[in-house]
Amino acid sequence: MENQNTPHQEEAFRDSLATVTQEGKRKWIFPKKPSGKFYTARSILSVFLLAFLFGAPFIKIGGHPLLLLNVIDRHFVIFGVPFGPHDLHLFALTMIAIIVSVFLFTVVYGRLFCGWICPQTIFMEMVFRKIEYWIEGDWQKQRALKAAPWSGIKIFKKTTKQIIFFTISFLIANTFLSYIIGVDKLYHFISDGPGEHFGTFLAIVIFSGLFYFVFSYFREQACTLVCPYGRLQGVMLDQNSVVIHYDYKRGEPRGKLKKGEENTNGDCIDCGQCVDVCPTGIDIRNGTQLECVNCTACIDVCDSVMTKISKPKGLIRYASKTQIETKRQTLFTPRAIGYTIVLLILVSLISILMTNRTQVELSILRTPGMLFQEQPGEKLSNFYDLKIVNKTFNKFGVSVELENIQGEIKIIGKDLSVEPQGVTEAKFLVILPKSEIKYLKTPIKIAVKSGNKILDVINTSFLGKVK
Numbered sequence: 528m529e530n531q532n533t534p535h536q537e538e539a540f541r542d543s544l545a546t547v548t549q550e551g552k553r554k555w556i557f558p559k560k561p562s563g564k565f566y567t568a569r570s571i572l573s574v575f576l577l578a579f580l581f582g583a584p585f586i587k588i589g590g591h592p593l594l595l596l597n598v599i600d601r602h603f604v605i606f607g608v609p610f611g612p613h614d615l616h617l618f619a620l621t622m623i624a625i626i627v628s629v630f631l632f633t634v635v636y637g638r639l640f641c642g643w644i645c646p647q648t649i650f651m652e653m654v655f656r657k658i659e660y661w662i663e664g665d666w667q668k669q670r671a672l673k674a675a676p677w678s679g680i681k682i683f684k685k686t687t688k689q690i691i692f693f694t695i696s697f698l699i700a701n702t703f704l705s706y707i708i709g710v711d712k713l714y715h716f717i718s719d720g721p722g723e724h725f726g727t728f729l730a731i732v733i734f735s736g737l738f739y740f741v742f743s744y745f746r747e748q749a750c751t752l753v754c755p756y757g758r759l760q761g762v763m764l765d766q767n768s769v770v771i772h773y774d775y776k777r778g779e780p781r782g783k784l785k786k787g788e789e790n791t792n793g794d795c796i797d798c799g800q801c802v803d804v805c806p807t808g809i810d811i812r813n814g815t816q817l818e819c820v821n822c823t824a825c826i827d828v829c830d831s832v833m834t835k836i837s838k839p840k841g842l843i844r845y846a847s848k849t850q851i852e853t854k855r856q857t858l859f860t861p862r863a864i865g866y867t868i869v870l871l872i873l874v875s876l877i878s879i880l881m882t883n884r885t886q887v888e889l890s891i892l893r894t895p896g897m898l899f900q901e902q903p904g905e906k907l908s909n910f911y912d913l914k915i916v917n918k919t920f921n922k923f924g925v926s927v928e929l930e931n932i933q934g935e936i937k938i939i940g941k942d943l944s945v946e947p948q949g950v951t952e953a954k955f956l957v958i959l960p961k962s963e964i965k966y967l968k969t970p971i972k973i974a975v976k977s978g979n980k981i982l983d984v985i986n987t988s989f990l991g992k993v994k
């Protein structure tokens with residue numbers, strides 16, 4: 528991370544992790560319960576995001592799920608539109624666009640995603656932490672409860688909390704599974720009982736255990752030690768990125784307020800409350816750090832401190848280093864502009880591909896390596912390969928007809944039909960009277976129909992002996 532300290536600030540904080548003791552043991556963080564306008568806004572947003580996460584599997588469009596991400600069978604439904612393996616190019620482009628937009632967003636707005644949208648932060652701070660405050664009280668009460676000897680009330684509180692934590696983890700695991708297999712299938716699995724679908728049941732138990740471990744024990748370490756996005760901050764942020772920043776120009780030199788004495792220090796009264804509320808245990812006054820998940824708790828608490836001492840709010844605020852240094856903000860740096868251009872190109876490409884995406888994909892090719900065949904009645908035939916990709920939710924039958932020439936088509940095998948989201952491959956013969964064959968390669972048009980509806984007309988050629 529970039530050093531944003533003022534000269535007097537110590538660098539000692541870089542030698543240790545806020546969550547690890549000198550002996551190398553886990554230092555449990557008891558963050559003070561935040562309150563303030565940012566916390567309220569994040570709480571409101573989290574209600575909508577959680578409602579969407581838990582509600583979306585139940586929403587259907589035309590009897591099909593709003594969202595289905597069946598990575599096992601490579602079957603996806605995004606806002607009611609089905610996608611399959613045949614849409615790999617769209618998937619690859621979308622992934623690149625997401626990665627570029629994450630870079631772009633981070634270059635300009637820092638870790639806004641982490642604080643406001645990331646499921647880890649939302650579940651941790653807006654669900655599990657709130658339950659903890661509700662059962663065990665605020666940070667000091669939690670600390671006291673941990674230090675207290677085991678008693679009836681301690682056992683009751685700890686057990687209740689863990690049972691609720693596991694229940695929510697189980698619910699999260701089931702919700703994620705419903706995004707993969709669909710809520711109807713999940714319902715069937717549940718009503719059939721674990722014995723019938725033991726593999727799925729085991730997966731649910733493992734993932735419930737994993738979520739429970741992350742939210743009850745691992746917590747902020749998922750962000751500070753594991754999350755690759757967090758670890759990439761060092762290369763994505765620059766001095767113009769808007770992050771949660773302590774205004775050291777205004778705050779330093781920090782010093783306690785002394786009653787009756789004139790304050791000759793900066794605005795920071797060194798109350799330490801910004802550290803007390805931090806869920807990753809860091810001191811934002813040391814500058815931008817990898818551990819900061821941009822949760823805004825320190826902004827809220829510092830604003831309340833500033834209000835109490837009659838100073839302007841915003842000693843800790845969303846700002847870039849440039850803004851702190853010069854009071855000016857340059858949002859769009861050459862790097863950000865470059866990312867924006869790449870992103871716009873990708874989004875345009877995806878939009879064009881999506882607009883031109885057909886419901887059915889067809890190809891007809893003359894079977895390679897085969898010449899024409901003589902047929903009774905002064906006729907010649909050619910073999911063709913037909914491939915039909917059905918991107919819809921409906922099964923349909925298919926027929927093929929010659930459009931521009933007299934002749935007949937014989938499908939090899941049974942009648943053609945394509946399963947929903949399926950692929951059908953077939954061979955057929957085109958038989959033409961020799962009188963129709965004027966060239967070595969006669970251009971022919973083959974219409975592929977479903978009922979009376981023409982799905983496509985394919986131009987190909989017929990190989991034949993010219994008289």
Ligand code: SF4
Nearest residue numbers: 795796798799801829
């Ligand atoms: S909350 Fe504000 S005033 Fe208190 S220590 Fe942090 S930056 Fe300084």
Ligand code: SF4
Nearest residue numbers: 805819820822823825
């Ligand atoms: S430094 Fe502030 S914004 Fe960053 S994680 Fe800690 S409390 Fe949240």
